[in-house]
Amino acid sequence: MTSAASGALPNEDTAIPSASDLVIRRLVLWHFVAALTFVFVAMLAGLLFSFQLIQIYPFPGMEAFSPGRWRMVHTNGVAYGFIANAFLGALHWAVPRLTLRRVLSVKLSYFIFFAWQGVLLATVIGLLTGYAQAVEWGETPIFVDPVALLGLILVAINFLTPILKAKGPMYVTLWYFISAFVWTVMVYAMGSYVPEFFVGGTASGAIIGLFIHDLVGLFVTPIGWGLMYYFVPIILKKPIWSHGLSLVGFWGLAFFYPLNGIHHFLYSPIPMFLQYGAVISTIAVELVVTTVIINFFGTLRHRGDALRTNLPIRWFYLGMVFYFTTCLQCAFQVTLTFQRIIHFSDWVVGHSHLVMFGVFGFWILGFMTYLIPRLLNSAGWYRPSWNAWHFWLTGLGMLVMFFDLVIAGLIQGFMWKELAPWEATLTASAPFWLVRLFTGIAIVVGQLFFFANILMTAIHKRSIEPAPTPAGGELEGPSVVTA
Amino acid sequence: MLESKSTVFLVAGVGFFVLAFVVMGLLPWMIYMDQEEETLEDLVAKGIPHEFVELAERFPEQFSRHFPNGPTPSSFGDALQLGHDIYVAEGCWHCHSQQIRPVSNEDLRWGAVSHPSEYHNVLQRPVLFGTRRVGPDLIREAARRSNDWHIAHFYEPTNVVPTSVMPNYPWFFDEDGYPNRKGMALVAYIQWLGSWLPEYPYYQGEGPAGARSREGDEAALETRRMEGS
Numbered sequence: 047m048t049s050a051a052s053g054a055l056p057n058e059d060t061a062i063p064s065a066s067d068l069v070i071r072r073l074v075l076w077h078f079v080a081a082l083t084f085v086f087v088a089m090l091a092g093l094l095f096s097f098q099l100i101q102i103y104p105f106p107g108m109e110a111f112s113p114g115r116w117r118m119v120h121t122n123g124v125a126y127g128f129i130a131n132a133f134l135g136a137l138h139w140a141v142p143r144l145t146l147r148r149v150l151s152v153k154l155s156y157f158i159f160f161a162w163q164g165v166l167l168a169t170v171i172g173l174l175t176g177y178a179q180a181v182e183w184g185e186t187p188i189f190v191d192p193v194a195l196l197g198l199i200l201v202a203i204n205f206l207t208p209i210l211k212a213k214g215p216m217y218v219t220l221w222y223f224i225s226a227f228v229w230t231v232m233v234y235a236m237g238s239y240v241p242e243f244f245v246g247g248t249a250s251g252a253i254i255g256l257f258i259h260d261l262v263g264l265f266v267t268p269i270g271w272g273l274m275y276y277f278v279p280i281i282l283k284k285p286i287w288s289h290g291l292s293l294v295g296f297w298g299l300a301f302f303y304p305l306n307g308i309h310h311f312l313y314s315p316i317p318m319f320l321q322y323g324a325v326i327s328t329i330a331v332e333l334v335v336t337t338v339i340i341n342f343f344g345t346l347r348h349r350g351d352a353l354r355t356n357l358p359i360r361w362f363y364l365g366m367v368f369y370f371t372t373c374l375q376c377a378f379q380v381t382l383t384f385q386r387i388i389h390f391s392d393w394v395v396g397h398s399h400l401v402m403f404g405v406f407g408f409w410i411l412g413f414m415t416y417l418i419p420r421l422l423n424s425a426g427w428y429r430p431s432w433n434a435w436h437f438w439l440t441g442l443g444m445l446v447m448f449f450d451l452v453i454a455g456l457i458q459g460f461m462w463k464e465l466a467p468w469e470a471t472l473t474a475s476a477p478f479w480l481v482r483l484f485t486g487i488a489i490v491v492g493q494l495f496f497f498a499n500i501l502m503t504a505i506h507k508r509s510i511e512p513a514p515t516p517a518g519g520e521l522e523g524p525s526v527v528t529a
Numbered sequence: 530m531l532e533s534k535s536t537v538f539l540v541a542g543v544g545f546f547v548l549a550f551v552v553m554g555l556l557p558w559m560i561y562m563d564q565e566e567e568t569l570e571d572l573v574a575k576g577i578p579h580e581f582v583e584l585a586e587r588f589p590e591q592f593s594r595h596f597p598n599g600p601t602p603s604s605f606g607d608a609l610q611l612g613h614d615i616y617v618a619e620g621c622w623h624c625h626s627q628q629i630r631p632v633s634n635e636d637l638r639w640g641a642v643s644h645p646s647e648y649h650n651v652l653q654r655p656v657l658f659g660t661r662r663v664g665p666d667l668i669r670e671a672a673r674r675s676n677d678w679h680i681a682h683f684y685e686p687t688n689v690v691p692t693s694v695m696p697n698y699p700w701f702f703d704e705d706g707y708p709n710r711k712g713m714a715l716v717a718y719i720q721w722l723g724s725w726l727p728e729y730p731y732y733q734g735e736g737p738a739g740a741r742s743r744e745g746d747e748a749a750l751e752t753r754r755m756e757g758s
Contacts, residue, residue: 112696293531
C-alpha cells in the first residue's frame with residue numbers, strides 16, 4: 047500500500063519497515079472516536095440553536111443552555127473537536143507511511159491526544175460558563191489559548207521531524223502537510239493574541255478576518271487536500287493525473303489563500319483598497335481550485351465506476367463537487383454586487399456549512415469508512431447498507447440545507463434592502479429555518495447509523511466476512527453493497 | 530526547487546503567510562496607529578447617557594445595591610465594561626452586528642454609516658463588527674427604545690415582539706423580577722451604543738424633530754430605486 051502513494055521513495059539501505067511497526071493504530075482509532083464524539087456534541091448544539099430559531103427552544107431561560115453559548119460550542123466543537131481530532135488520527139496513519147519513519151515520539155503522541163481532549167473540554171466548559179473571547183471561531187477562552195497553542199506546536203514538531211528527516215523527493219501530500227503545520231501555529235497565535243492584546247478597533251477586524259479565513263484555508267484545507275492526494279490514488283490504485291497541476295494547485299493556494307481575510311468584512315470601515323485586494327485574491331483562489339478539481343477528476347478517468355462501487359471514493363468526490371460549488375459560489379458572493387444583499391444573511395451560513403461539513407466533513411467520514419474496519423482488524427463492516435444510509439441521509443441533508451439557507455439568505459437580503467420591518471423578515475425566514483431543522487435531524491440520524499455500525503463492527507468483528515469484490519473492481523476499501 | 534522541503538517550509542509556509550499578514554493585517558494596523566485608543570475613562574468622560582441615570586431613578590433600591598456609588602462616571606464605566614463582557618459571553622454578537630454599511634439602505638434603517646473612529650476604544654477590542662444579523666444591527670441602538678422596553682425584552686423577547694427568535698435571559702434578573710447587576714449593565718451598554726453621534730436617536734422613518742421624516746425616508750428609498758442602486 048505504501049508504494050502506491052510514494053512511488054518515488056528512495057531505496058534505503060535497510061529494508062522498508064512495515065507499516066505496522068510505524069503506525070500507532072490504537073491512537074488513530076482513539077482520535078477517530080474522539081472526533082465522532084465531538085461531532086455528535088457539536089451537531090446536537092447546532093440542533094439546539096435551530097430549535098431556538100423556530101421558537102421551540104427545549105430549555106428556555108436556563109443559563110447553562112443559553113443558545114448563544116451553545117452556538118459557540120457548535121462552531122468550536124466542529125473545528126477543534128471534530129476536524130482537528132480526525133485529522134490528527136489520519137496524520138498518524140499517513141505520515142509514517144509516507145516517510146517510512148515513526149513520529150518523533152510515541153509518548154508525545156499520547157500526551158498530545160490527552161492534552162487536546164483536555165483543551166476541548168476546557169473550551170466547552172469555558173464557553174458554557176461565559177468566558178468566550180470575541181473572535182469568531184477563536185472563542186476559545188483566553189486561559190485555554192496558550193495550552194492549545196502549545197499543543198499545536200507539539201503536533202507540528204512531532205510530525206515535521208519524520209517528514210524533514212525522510213530522504214528523497216516529497217510527495218504532494220507532504221507539501222501540504224509541511225506548510226499546514228507552520229500555518230496552523232501562526233494562524234492560531236495571530237487570532238488568539240493580536241486582536242485581544244495588540245490592536246483593537248477597525249484594524250482588529252482585519253486580523254479577525256484573516257483568522258476566520260486562514261483557519262479554513264491554512265489549517266483545514268491543506269490537511270484535507272493533503273489527505274485526498276494520499277487516499278484517492280491508494281484506493282483507485284493509480285497515480286494522480288497531473289503532477290504539474292498538483293504544483294499549480296499547491297503554490298496557488300499558498301500564495302492567494304492567505305490574502306483573502308478581509309473579504310469577511312466588505313463595506314466595513316476597513317480601508318476600501320484592502321477590500322478590493324481581498325476580492326481579487328479570492329477570485330484568484332477560485333481559479334486555483336478549479337485546477338485541483340480538474341486534476342482529481344482526471345485521476346478518476348476510466349475509474350468512474352468507483353463512484354458506484356466504492357463508498358469512500360463516493361464520499362471524497364461528492365466532497366469535491368461541493369468544494370467546487372462553494373468556491374464557485376464564493377467567487378460570486380465575494381463581489382461587492384453580491385455583498386450588498388447577501389452579507390449578514392443565511393446565504394453565508396449555507397456557504398460555511400457546505401465548506402466545513404459538506405467538503406471536509408465528508409472527506410473525514412470517507413476516510414473513516416475506509417480505515418475503521420482496518421483499525422478494528424475486521425474484514426469489513428458489520429452492515430454495509432448502514433453505511434449507505436449514513437451516506438444518503440448525510441448527503442441529502444447537507445444538499446437540502448445548503449439550498450434552503452442560500453434561498454433564505456436572498457430573501458432576507460432583499461427584504462432588508464427594501465426596509466421591510468424586522469419582524470416581517472423573521473416571519474419570512476421561519477419556513478426556511480423549519481426546513482433547516484429537519485435537514486439537521488436527517489444528518490444526525492445519518493451519523494447514528496454510522497456510530498451503530500462502528501459499534502457492531504467492533505463487537506462482531508470475528509464473524510464478519512469480507513465483502514464480495516464488486517464486478518470489475520479490485521479497489522481498496524469497503525464496497526457499497528446496499529441490498 | 531518548488532518541491533524541496535526548505536522552499537515549501539520557508540516560502541509557502543512562512544513567507545507567504547508573513548507577506549499576507551503584512552499586507553492585510555499590518556497595513557490597516559499602521560493606518561490607524563496614530564489614533565489613540567480611547568480608554569473606559571475617555572468614553573465615560575464624554576458624558577453619561579440619560580438612560581443610565583434613569584435606571585437609578587426607576588430602581589433606586591436595586592441600583593444602589595448593584596452600583597453603590599450611584600449613577601456616577603465610575604459606576605457607568607463599570608456598567609459599560611460588564612455589559613460589554615456579557616454581550617461577548619452570551620454570543621449576542623453572533624446574532625447582532627455593530628456596523629452600518631453604506632449600501633442596502635442601511636443608513637435609512639439605522640442611521641449614519643459607521644466610521645472607523647467609532648471603533649477605536651477598549652470596548653471594541655476585539656472589534657464587534659459581527660458577521661450575521663438574525664436580529665437588527667445595534668450600533669445605533671442608543672435611546673431608540675426605553676429602558677423598560679429593553680428590560681421586558683431581555684426577560685422574554687416574545688412578550689414584546691411575538692415573532693422574535695431571540696433567547697430569554699431571565700438570569701439578568703433577581704428573584705423579584707428586577708434587573709440585577711448584569712441586567713442593568715447590559716441595558717446601560719445597549720443604550721450607550723451610538724450615543725456618541727450628534728444625530729441620535731435615529732428612528733427609521735420618524736426621526737426627532739428636524740431630522741429625517743418618514744416621508745423623507747420613503748422619498749429617499751424611492752429615489753434610490755429609480756437610480757437602480
